[in-house]
Amino acid sequence: MLTLYDYLDSGNGYKCRLILALLNTPYTRVELDLDKGETRTPQFLARNPNGRIPALELEDGTVLPESNAILYYLADGTAYLPTERLARAQVMQWLFFEQYSHEPYVATPRWIIRHLGRDHPRMTEMPERLEKGRAAFAVMEQHLQRHDYFVGQRYSIADIALYAYTHRAHEGDHDLSPWPALRAWLDRVATQPGHIKMLPGD
Amino acid sequence: MLTLYDYLDSGNGYKCRLILALLNTPYTRVELDLDKGETRTPQFLARNPNGRIPALELEDGTVLPESNAILYYLADGTAYLPTERLARAQVMQWLFFEQYSHEPYVATPRWIIRHLGRDHPRMTEMPERLEKGRAAFAVMEQHLQRHDYFVGQRYSIADIALYAYTHRAHEGDHDLSPWPALRAWLDRVATQPGHIKMLPGD
Numbered sequence: 001m002l003t004l005y006d007y008l009d010s011g012n013g014y015k016c017r018l019i020l021a022l023l024n025t026p027y028t029r030v031e032l033d034l035d036k037g038e039t040r041t042p043q044f045l046a047r048n049p050n051g052r053i054p055a056l057e058l059e060d061g062t063v064l065p066e067s068n069a070i071l072y073y074l075a076d077g078t079a080y081l082p083t084e085r086l087a088r089a090q091v092m093q094w095l096f097f098e099q100y101s102h103e104p105y106v107a108t109p110r111w112i113i114r115h116l117g118r119d120h121p122r123m124t125e126m127p128e129r130l131e132k133g134r135a136a137f138a139v140m141e142q143h144l145q146r147h148d149y150f151v152g153q154r155y156s157i158a159d160i161a162l163y164a165y166t167h168r169a170h171e172g173d174h175d176l177s178p179w180p181a182l183r184a185w186l187d188r189v190a191t192q193p194g195h196i197k198m199l200p201g202d
Numbered sequence: 203m204l205t206l207y208d209y210l211d212s213g214n215g216y217k218c219r220l221i222l223a224l225l226n227t228p229y230t231r232v233e234l235d236l237d238k239g240e241t242r243t244p245q246f247l248a249r250n251p252n253g254r255i256p257a258l259e260l261e262d263g264t265v266l267p268e269s270n271a272i273l274y275y276l277a278d279g280t281a282y283l284p285t286e287r288l289a290r291a292q293v294m295q296w297l298f299f300e301q302y303s304h305e306p307y308v309a310t311p312r313w314i315i316r317h318l319g320r321d322h323p324r325m326t327e328m329p330e331r332l333e334k335g336r337a338a339f340a341v342m343e344q345h346l347q348r349h350d351y352f353v354g355q356r357y358s359i360a361d362i363a364l365y366a367y368t369h370r371a372h373e374g375d376h377d378l379s380p381w382p383a384l385r386a387w388l389d390r391v392a393t394q395p396g397h398i399k400m401l402p403g404d
Contacts, residue, residue, distance in 0.1 A: 073291035089275035
């Protein structure tokens, strides 16, 4: 049985829960509270020296960190990762876009507000992060004006990776109203067969 | 013929030049000077809406951005990307580690010093960036104490991606002397058959 080291409020954790649900793969979920430092214990650091969730423990004890690498591993050989060389590389393109141009400017503002609070000094980072987040949304919008999904006109892990924090962007003070194609894509993802929501209260 | 939109002083560009050299693949290189805004012209934005180099233009006109996606595309089907499922996912793990935990704390300090200058206001970011860079080097060192390369005991695009900025880290005020296994790995990469240096003056 697979074990997912996870934290419910993490969009990166949700990426893994979502692909596992879509694939109907059984797994054990271990909740580690980031705010309480539970990913920095000696026990967890022995499993994942990077001290981050999510991390997927395979049946042989191998621990695979990095949410997008976990998506890649779980989707390999399924309909959620294309087999054609260029299409696979384009999935990678969007996964790296998500990590580099999207995550720090969409996920981090949400983290600052929800986990540090609006009176935290890091709120001074918000204007620049929100501006760069809007640039990332503009790139996504431009693509989605001409495509239903990010790669090959079908739902793939590129969509899953980008959906995770985009659908919570409002919790980081982002306003998605300027991006109609992006909002239509959020609806397409949320109505996929087998889709699950991120948090119990959603 | 492939076309690489590139900038000589970019480690991300160098990743692509290095794999192309190792594979002995002919290509046309187009230099775009980031400092002069040459990646933000309407002509280039029409090719890559993200406005960043490197970007690889294929023979059919498709443009693939994101250095690590370009590495993946070029290495697919070669000895530089394993075929086994878990090993491929572990290559992804290190590519995402590079983008998320390494690039902003190793590449960006170098960028600030070399392209903005030591009197630029962004120098105030340096202490935090250098600290987080040291945390990334510690993760790399721990792995390299027990392995010659990042995945499967052989040179792969995981090594290429991590080498690009690590071997210039000193130009961003990083000191690699605390990491002997990491320095030995830098030497192993630099002595691979077909290796090329990043800059003409190196």
